[in-house]
Amino acid sequence: RDLVxxxxxxxxxxxxxxxxxxxxAARTRVLVTTVGPYAAYxxxxxxxxxxxxxHYADLTGEVLFVRxxxxxxxxxxxxxxxxxxxxxxxxxxxxDLGVWETARIAADEGAGExxxxxxxxxxxxxxxxxxxxxxxxxxxxxxxxxxxxxRVINDPYGLSPDRAAEPTKSDRADTQAxxxxxGGRVRSxxxxxxxxxxxxxxxxxxxxxxxxxxxxxxxxxxRSNALLGWAYGRAFRYHEVTDxxxxxxxxxxxxxxxxxxxxxxxxxxxxxxxKVIDRFLPDPGEGPDEETRVNGRFTMEVVAMTTSGTKYxxxxxxxxxxxxxxxxxxxxxxxxxxAEDDLTSEGGVLTPAVAMGSALIERLRAQDFTIExxxxxx
Numbered sequence: 085r086d087l088v089x090x091x092x093x094x095x096x097x098x099x100x101x102x103x104x105x106x107x108x109a110a111r112t113r114v115l116v117t118t119v120g121p122y123a124a125y126x127x128x129x130x131x132x133x134x135x136x137x138x139h140y141a142d143l144t145g146e147v148l149f150v151r152x153x154x155x156x157x158x159x160x161x162x163x164x165x166x167x168x169x170x171x172x173x174x175x176x177x178x179x180d181l182g183v184w185e186t187a188r189i190a191a192d193e194g195a196g197e198x199x200x201x202x203x204x205x206x207x208x209x210x211x212x213x214x215x216x217x218x219x220x221x222x223x224x225x226x227x228x229x230x231x232x233x234x235r236v237i238n239d240p241y242g243l244s245p246d247r248a249a250e251p252t253k254s255d256r257a258d259t260q261a262x263x264x265x266x267g268g269r270v271r272s273x274x275x276x277x278x279x280x281x282x283x284x285x286x287x288x289x290x291x292x293x294x295x296x297x298x299x300x301x302x303x304x305x306x307r308s309n310a311l312l313g314w315a316y317g318r319a320f321r322y323h324e325v326t327d328x329x330x331x332x333x334x335x336x337x338x339x340x341x342x343x344x345x346x347x348x349x350x351x352x353x354x355x356x357x358x359k360v361i362d363r364f365l366p367d368p369g370e371g372p373d374e375e376t377r378v379n380g381r382f383t384m385e386v387v388a389m390t391t392s393g394t395k396y397x398x399x400x401x402x403x404x405x406x407x408x409x410x411x412x413x414x415x416x417x418x419x420x421x422x423a424e425d426d427l428t429s430e431g432g433v434l435t436p437a438v439a440m441g442s443a444l445i446e447r448l449r450a451q452d453f454t455i456e457x458x459x460x461x462x
Contacts, residue, residue, distance in 0.1 A: 197317025210380030211372020380405025
């Protein structure tokens with residue numbers, strides 16, 4: 085309790101009481117919060133920790149909240165030495181650490197920097213919380229009501245600490261366009277169109293569709309790359325998909341899930357449809373039952389090419405519900421890592437990989453998480 089404070093914060097957050105938040109931050113080395121939506125209840129606590137030099141960890145998956153805290157408190161936290169670490173749960177530790185470890189192994193083996201990198205959700209079983217739904221709801225409303233918020237949410241590099249140094253839309257189009265001989269232009273155009281479809285068939289015959297958390301996780305990973313001085317590479321391109329397998333029903337499952345996800349996001353954007361959808365969604369504070377949590381598990385695989393032409397795959401997996409039991413382990417180990425481990429990272433508004441890297445990987449392995457990298461080609 086002298087190292088980590090994580091209890092009794094609900095009333096403080098809901099009041100957004102600066103004095104109470106400052107008092108909490110002053111009395112501990114690491115402060116952990118699960119009280120969301122963070123855009124509504126979290127900013128004063130981040131500020132208090134950044135000013136006091138107190139390390140901080142949360143479970144946010146809210147682009148606008150992270151953008152706002154980075155803009156307001158990154159420099160403050162750098163001066164105080166506070167590590168403000170967002171997204172220390174299923175959003176976004178598997179993605180962030182998986183890519184970080186892949187890049188580290190590739191660099192250590194002299195294989196160069198990462199280029200095209202994809203996270204495949206190979207297996208996912210667990211429940212969805214009402215808090216996660218509420219965060220999605222609020223962000224969808226913000227995107228509809230504010231042009232500036234919509235711009236940040238839709239920008240793939242919206243969480244970068246140096247947006248001007250990142251690719252523009254035209255840059256990304258140029259890197260994706262492959263010159264084709266005259267006779268192959270039709271196939272080239274078809275290939276580029278296919279690469280943008282939400283449901284696709286991969287080279288190994290598997291069908292993939294969108295991953296509900298990809299729009300947030302990918303921005304955290306890209307922020308890590310920028311905070312590390314683009315250590316993953318300037319040609320690093322990253323996205324995440326759900327793998328539905330190669331069976332005959334796979335394309336139909338992928339298409340159905342895609343339609344449902346698009347319908348949910350679209351429905352939450354408009355007040356009349358939102359009222360209808362909300363009747364069927366869990367409220368904040370509600371979640372899956374104990375049996376669902378006990379039987380949860382996940383397997384994710386980061387597949388990356390490097391500038392040398394070498395291909396790597398990193399598996400991140402656990403026999404735990406991703407959003408509950410697994411996230412509790414990830415958040416708890418993040419707190420202990422910040423409190424007890426000899427970390428080399430500087431202060432600032434950071435990501436799990438930048439703040440804790442190998443120290444957190446070793447802690448999660450000790451909790452029976454699998455984080456393993458294999459070289460697939462030479």
